[in-house]
Amino acid sequence: LALTGVLLALSTILLAACGGSPSTLDPAGPIAGRESNVFWLLLIIAAIIFVGVEGMLIYSIFRFRERPDSPPAPQWHGNLKVEIIWTVLPAILLGVILFITIQGLFDVAKEPEGKTVEVTAYGHQWWWEFYYPDSKITTADSLVVPPNTWVKVKLFSNNVIHSFWVPQLTGKTDVVPGHDNVRTFKADKPGRYTGICAEYCGVQHANMRFDVVVTDNFDKFQTWQREQQAAAANPSSDLQAKGKQLYLDQCTTCHGIVGVLENYTGKEDPTVQCVNPEKQNGCLIGPDLTHFGSRKLIAGGVLENNVDQCQPGGDLSNCNLAKWLQDPQKVKPGNDMVIGQLSKDDIAALVAYLESLK
Ligand code: CUA
Known part of the structure; x- marks a missing residue:
């Protein structure tokens, strides 16, 4: 148990050290902090046991190794005292760990106070x-x-x-x-x-x-x-206006834009509106696009919304939104986004329009 714990902890620490990946050991709030405290406490307990057990093992290997003139080892059968110790001690220890864990579970489930x-x-x-x-x-x-x-x-x-x-x-x-x-x-x-x-x-x-x-x-x-x-911004160029029209022609089955899509006032409470997955205005299947340009991520978090690479009239070869519109199934196979083959100009217009929706 102790060995597995330490190995797991080591691999967690090693994995966490990989560049940029979020780590539970680098908490940025009280809940994650509480969780990581439990983790460290259990790790320390496991480490002490690991060092103790392995230390005794290594000591015994050397201290009691067979020597040329050593007598045959004494043969034991059962030792009540030792058996009681190695049953009771772990039971107490597991009890302590259970207590620490349950206390942590209740702490993180507390109803928050204040605003x-x-x-x-x-x-x-x-x-x-x-x-x-x-x-x-x-x-x-x-x-x-x-x-x-x-x-x-x-x-x-x-x-x-x-x-x-x-x-x-x-x-x-x-x-x-x-x-x-x-x-x-x-x-x-x-x-x-x-x-x-x-x-x-x-x-x-x-x-x-x-x-x-x-x-x-x-x-x-x-x-x-x-x-x-606020409702969506109006197009401020011909390119954006063309993009808006393309949106109306191609995207309205799944995506709403407030102020553009008729009778659409934004998504409503999904726990009420989307319980039955019917396509209705308050619960369209795709993300609302009213403020698309203000988002940091697109495509379910797979791509950065790198607006600087998506400037109207510029080269769009590194624009993630253009990549996504070109072939969403290539970026994220199996997703629900269905879009007809768009020309380069169409993509440029859609990119210009969507990124203008701040
Ligand atoms: Cu959603 Cu995994």
């Missing part, structure tokens, strides 16, 4: 959508939250089981259809933290990513909310 931001995280196959019931805004791939504020995430799915995990902020919580799990967390400082789907949910499970964007302060979060509440 709380509520969000519903909707697990699709294979991307995350975030709905803010207070401001009635919806975004995709990025969960934007203020710093030093409890965030209460209601986890919703109407398809298969996913799992919501932001290693630096909070441990995994399953997203189960028909069962509203809740996960709370708080981020200590501004920044971007990687989120991952941690329950196998289909062919693109590994590419079901998101990030938690923690704004500089609460005011910036409110400003962001107000911007997201």
Whole structure:
């Protein structure tokens, strides 16, 4: 047990050292901090046992090794004292570990106090959508939250089981259809933290990513909310206008843009609207695009929305949105995005329009 624990811990530390991957050992909030404290405590206990057991083993190998003139080893059968010790001690130790673990579980499940931001995280196959019931805004791939504020995430799915995990902020919580799990967390400082789907949910499970964007302060979060509440910007060039028309011709079965798609006022609470996966305006199957250009990630977190490479009139060969529109099935095989073959000019127009939607 101790050996497995230490090996696991070592591999975790080694894996965590790989460049850029989010680590549970680098917590950025109280929930992840609590979790990582439990981890370190158990690791230290396991390490002490490991060193003790292996130390005695190595000592015995040398101290009691066979020598040319050594007498035959004494033959023992049973030793009540030793057997009691090696049964009772581990039982006590496991009891302590159980206590530490359960205490940690209750701590991270506590109802947060003070100001709380509520969000519903909707697990699709294979991307995350975030709905803010207070401001009635919806975004995709990025969960934007203020710093030093409890965030209460209601986890919703109407398809298969996913799992919501932001290693630096909070441990995994399953997203189960028909069962509203809740996960709370708080981020200590501004920044971007990687989120991952941690329950196998289909062919693109590994590419079901998101990030938690923690704004500089609460005011910036409110400003962001107000911007997201506005209708889409009007096209300011012929290219953008052409893109808007292409959107209306090709994309409206799945994607809504407030102020552009008729009778569409934005997505509504998915836990009410999307329980039956019917295509209705409040619950279109694709991400809302009203503020597409303000997003940091696209395609379910697989691609950065690298706006600087997507400038109108410029070379779009490194523009991720252009790559995505060109052949979404190549970028992320099996996803629901269906789009007709677009010409280079069409893609340029769509990129110009969508990136203008800040
Ligand atoms: Cu969603 Cu794995």
